[in-house]
Amino acid sequence: MISKQEIIEQLKTIVKPYVQNQESFDALTEETDFINDLKINSANLVDVILDIEEKYNIIIDNESMEKMINVKSAMEIVAIKLAEK
């Protein structure tokens, strides 16, 4: 099974191209907010979601997508979807 630390590292790689606040990215924790902290453009949040789907070969349904506003919920959704596989 994939560890929490691995997921967080992989998520960092995924969000990196869309981040507009480098300082906040360098200090990224589970509490980091994609829009308020990393300043990811809300239209690019779709790309983050599609990249996560492709990376883990999972489908993020609409209900899960609604919660994708910070690192913590992204980690939880990835973990749940991976467990369902």
Add this chain to the structure above:
Amino acid sequence: MIGNDIVDLALAKKESNWQRNRFLDKIFTENEQLLIANAINPEIMVWNLWTRKEAAYKIYNRETGIRGYIPLQLDCWYESENLGTVSCNGFTYHTQTQISNESVYTIAVAKKQYFSHIKKIELETKITKINGVPFVKDIANLITRPVSITHHGHFWEGIMLVD
């Protein structure tokens, strides 16, 4: 309550590939995707509908306190290139959209009559946040007025609701 959103079309071209597989499915309803597919300029339609959703979401978020990534719940009714409504969980917001060669800009309001009570604000305007919601304080009257600001690429727009 009011909301606004602007897209710098040149920057959007660089930042977003809306033709990416499943991109549209994630953020636009079937009806909205039909509007995009049938548009003379699909790219402008993407950003037209997107700015409507974003502007409406700002009101929804401020009025309900609910935060989420909910583009599919923000359902656009497209009256014309410049007018329409966005519905979300029982709320309906009215939108006015301006399109130029460089940008797409939408203002959303909770009540239609607010459109005639909107004033542009300047970049230097001092904005106060109350529970995360931006306001301008009118010192003479000791009144707080809701504002909404948006920026993308070369563009910055700020509006305020006045009496």
